[in-house]
Amino acid sequence: MRLGDTVVFTWRALSRHGLRTALSLVGVAIGVSAVILLTALGEGARRFVIDEFASIGSDLLIVVPGKVETTGGMPGVGGTPNDLTLADAEALERRIGSVRRVAPVAVGTETVSHGARSRDVALVGSTATFAEVRRLTVGDGRFLPPGEARRGGAVAVLGRQVADELFPGESPLGEVVRIGAWRFRVIGVLEPTGTQIGVDFDEVVVVPVATAMRMLNRTSLFRILVAVTPGADLERVKERVVEVITTRHDEEDITVLTQDSVVGALTGILAALNLAVAAIAGISLGVAGLGILNVMLVSVAERTGEIGLLKALGAGRRQILAVFLVEATVLSAAGGLVGLAIGYGLAFVVARLVPALPTAPPLWAVTAALSLAISVGALFGLLPARRAARMEPVDALRKGS
């Protein structure tokens, strides 16, 4: 039998039983589209996380007070015997060559009010460098003025949402707001940035760090952000940071986090989750394979006479085997392609409905789902195909008539 004949033979066999063919195809299609849609969602979540972190920059070191050797412990919870101070921040900027910018950060919650309006906000105390390090842009007015970090001052920069709520329809620039019991002059409003790793910068108020520490009655900074010169070895700088602070505190009582380590850990977890979900959805492909196996078994039984005839006309075992294998594989491959189309379609719809989630079926999942679908067909087609190939021509002719 030539290739063309095989194709025609297969086509006739499949189209003769339209519904049956369609049903076994649907099984594979469901499996493939589920894998594609789910991994697209997972990939979207992964990209979302990466984008979130990329918006802060990968050249950032985060110095957190406290260090624990306890397994499962998180640094930066509670207090420490040695404060992380503004002097520490200054020392880092002065003593390490490849440090571009240092932004000390103090954080707390406060109520900010103007006239009768008030709301609770996250109060961030920092310096002029903070905007640059966190890549914030000022929409109206200006950011905190550069200068002595320890001097402080009664000026505030509002997040967009805070500004809109306290000053609906008017410009807050130059106006006075109360934060807790203190009075501040508004000098700027941040451009809307939305949420960056859990902190909504539209809902913060930024004031000079020294002022914030006085207001919050804190002696220790919450964090020091260190922006490293582009191209510098992050690990080396990290070691130097630990060295400098350890010398100043007489003990190593800080933890330095890099953007990379945090992103790495997060995306690692997400990737594992995605793989697990894909595998669970992939089980349905195996079940679909069982369906194909069943249909092919029936198909072989029904066409016993036909097989006998082919054999009588000189078709060899291999040829018969090939015919039925091709049939099974065509079934599953067609199902796979239909599933691919449906999966991409659904992912597209989700991407449209939820623009924040950059859904995209990852190539590995598409390849895996398709090749799994095709090999499921070939594998489960093997048993019926061999049954057909082994038939004795005479018996088959007699039985089939």
Add this chain to the structure above:
Amino acid sequence: MSGLGAFVARALVAHRLRSGLSALGIAVGVGSVVLLTSIGEGTRRYIFDQFNQFGTNIVSINPGKSETVGMPGILGGTTHKLTIDDALVLQRLEGVTGIVPLAFGTARVEARERGRSVYVYGVTPNAPALWNLRVRQGSFWPAGDPRRGRATAVLGPTLKRELFGAEDALGERIRIGGRRFRVIGVMEPRGSFLGLDIDDTVYIPTATAMDLLNRSELDEIHVAHRPGTDQQRLVERVTVLLTERHRGNEDFTVTSQEAMLDVFGNVMNTITAAVGAIAGISLFVGMIGILTTMWIAVGERTHEIGLLRALGAGRAQVRRIFLLEAATLALAGGAAGLLGGLALAAVLRLAVPGLPIETPLPFAVAALVVSAATGLLAGVLPAQRAAGLDPVEALRAE
């Protein structure tokens, strides 16, 4: 009607391989749903136990409001402090059996040449009773005014071993964050809480901890109440009292353990349901498999159906035969899947001892009901086709 059963059984057995494969499809689906939801349920119970091991009758208060930043306390710092005095006032509320004002942080603990950076907890001596922890050796410092500090420490067993090995630690001098303390007790091992080794720690008086860790306010207050007290009411009373003390500002967050576990349980249930649903896709594909098989069977047995009709069987009876056949297939598959899932769960439990797996009885029953329903659903179309056959035409078919 026993004739119907026998008829169905014979039909299924006649195509053993085919029936087996269709049932296997359902079995794979049911098995994976059972296994995955069992893992989900096991995890939920595991975490509940983790929380409940510290006593269920506790309400906690953290500084800061949760509204703006999502998590209370994580940002620290508010203008009105959460103080030991606040904690002492709460003690007077009705139904309250004890309070623990907490201050914690990280510090280096040193004994002779050895040192280790661990969590330091500032607590009151009633803390072990409230948290269901036991002191193995020595004791906590005597109860007294929590505003007053003293240089005594109780070590967690892991920390004790790291610093002193097998030697006796009682009465020894240690340094915490450079200050001198005397060890007066060692705790009973407790293991870990959600992955955090809670034995690798040191307890000192709250006031001392605040001083050592440069805290001007508490990190948390635990309020224990009598069992049976309405937690929601207690939360309200705590909120009113503290708001009053903080000059009308509600700048703290009160969390009851019940409420927290409720929220957490909901999240876990959602995850379990989602994973179960994804596994359920296989069940759906298995259903399509049964539909296909039954469809083929109707085609093959057209003659037989014609004969049945000629012998006086009504349409309804024919329909029932095929529905029953489909349901039997699926139920058999479901039962096999349930057993397979349980067996796999048992194997997994042996292979990964830490993995919490739990299959509650309702889950198992639900698996069987769902698979039978799946079969009925899959049988509708073929049964309809069989019942709709014209008896004369059907008889003529060979």
